[in-house]
Amino acid sequence: MTFELLSVGTELLLGSIVNTNAQYLSRRLSELGFNVYYTTVVGDNPDRLKSALEIAAGRADAVITTGGLGPTVDDLTKETIAEYCGLKCVMDEESKERIINRFHKGNSYMPENNFKQAEMPEGCIILKNENGTAPGAIVEGEDCIFIMLPGPPSEMKPMFDNSVIPYLEKYSDGVIRSKSLLVFGYGESAVDEMLGDLMNNSKNPTVAPYAKTGQVELRITAKADTVQEAKEMLKPMEEKIISILGDKVYGRGIDNSMENVVVQLLRDKKLKVTCAESCTGGMVAEKITSVPGASECFDCGYVTYSNEQKTELLGVSAETLKSVGAVSEETALEMSKGALEKSGADIAVSITGIAGPEGGTDEKPVGLVYISVCTEDFHKAYKFNLTGERGMVRERAALYALDLIRRCALGIIDKEAEYIW
């Protein structure tokens, strides 16, 4: 069974709001094993809405609309679908009652036009709205099922979950389960090359890459009759991918950011970390502390932007700064050492570099970054030439620093290697 989503609302076409409804429904439908082939946005214009409906009904088994169920003359979704299916709209007394009660409960004045929301296509299945006035509706047309949901996400989501999913279950053949592997240190094209066959030739489960800033998410998706079966299909594929990409796979699960993985790891191993930041200016500390429970593994961080403060706060020698400059291997090494000693942490990382857009020279161009790590028995700095604008350089430098912390905590750093990614 294939679906099309049709979001109705001029505010979407003006870019006043972002279409989170389409994302929510897409995700839910894909979890249920249904295919969404198209999503369309159309404004509150009767002709264009009708045309979009015709196209959608012509190529999908079911169309889910969001928006256009409200009380104003602009709200036309129900009327247009009823017309398309040759149905009249008639007052539904129960829905009318609910609308009146809702206004009474809120002690607010009810404009008459609200009753328009209770006029439903004859013979439709009415979907109660627990969080607003406009009811939803399902019309089973000749070749296509139309499911109409209200526009506000706070009304649409519970209506979909509570009323539409139970309705759709009879159409679902089997279940779909996905698992995400998070990759850092290989770009999308490298992952593509390394996994090429696996991605191109696997039909069930499938493997698909999604690029994020400096990272790649690999989604494995299996279709089966039962949840158990689907999960068992994911496992061998997951192991196969990990055997190819090795420790570049840093995490599992779609919401598992690098900082989540790092904080969890440090907490498990009862390790403390600190960071001494120049060009990232607090970003590493900010990322670590964004994770609830970070206080178990993080006591303090140092943002040393000026040379003087590198000396003052971290004990970087003025001699070093004078002879080789702030953006150098030596300075990075002294920063991480100073931070480790001063903080009493188990792992210290330091970052110093040129984020741009100004400040680059031929010898030290924008994007040149040194990242150092210091523990009781390991002390090294790595050199990077990062591309992209200022924000990107900082973001990627922070990710490398976090990955360095992860590798240290796991004990998987090749200590002799000049570069480990």
Added chain:
Amino acid sequence: MTFELLSVGTELLLGSIVNTNAQYLSRRLSELGFNVYYTTVVGDNPDRLKSALEIAAGRADAVITTGGLGPTVDDLTKETIAEYCGLKCVMDEESKERIINRFHKGNSYMPENNFKQAEMPEGCIILKNENGTAPGAIVEGEDCIFIMLPGPPSEMKPMFDNSVIPYLEKYSDGVIRSKSLLVFGYGESAVDEMLGDLMNNSKNPTVAPYAKTGQVELRITAKADTVQEAKEMLKPMEEKIISILGDKVYGRGIDNSMENVVVQLLRDKKLKVTCAESCTGGMVAEKITSVPGASECFDCGYVTYSNEQKTELLGVSAETLKSVGAVSEETALEMSKGALEKSGADIAVSITGIAGPEGGTDEKPVGLVYISVCTEDFHKAYKFNLTGERGMVRERAALYALDLIRRCALGIIDKEAEYIW
């Protein structure tokens, strides 16, 4: 001239990501006076992509695609449009060179498949990608113009702003100019109430509010025959709004974030700032240093997450921490004072609070935050009860701290007031 947006990517249909590209482009096009009648999302499937292209080209004067320009076999936008227009794709040497250089600069291995990105429809206008590998393209078809942009927003947005807008100007009848006023300290509904008539009854220029995290952007838009004329229409409206909202208007221009305004102001006034952060964990420092040239006004920041480090780094008395706790007016005051003295800055802010989700008590609930400011002749702490989840509490706390710096630098703090927003 009417536009259709066509976003290409299975990850959108699976709901893995939300389609912010469509919102961005819709907004920019509407600002330029162009109509967007439909936006469509289609997956990485050649037949469906072709069908969606045909429909779009049949009903719009111009189609803007995002996504599907990458190196993998899944990336088909360019090829499909070329085929639709009867054009071959040929290697563009300059684009190839740029891709090679980009990989060289990053010192990373370049898989061969990257060259696919440099194969462009013959005769197209090539749009350089300053932030990634895939160039964009404009193909002027017989009945429709196709504008192809990369999928990652960090590549798409600058390409649209820098290359597509200048291209589109020739199609615009009359000019549209907008100006944004950025408001901090009033919510959207408060702004709506204060400006009510101005927003509802103004036709040209119009005034529209857009809510951002903890802020409101007010967009004034004027349509006129010349740029000069449009600009002159904006001015009186801008002054009227500022006369109503006062110093809650902190900046002008859509990209002028609070941190940009603060850094510019500090540089102009030759002031230095420092920050002592507990619950924001480096976010204030990160925001300040995200602005190019921040080194002129920022030497260092302290992230003191544990009590011990508040004492060690900032000299907060152990007695204070024991008697009233880390989240208290007294601790905030001692943190800002310690930071000012230690750093030698002109202004110090400190933030201590409970970001949640754990750690709240009846007496000190999640969202309780103290923010203090210290200068040579002013020293005060403000109490906040911020709502929202952890990230929101931190973000809003950081914004209040930055606004406090702004007010200090401008000398517009009511020093007697308990609360100034």
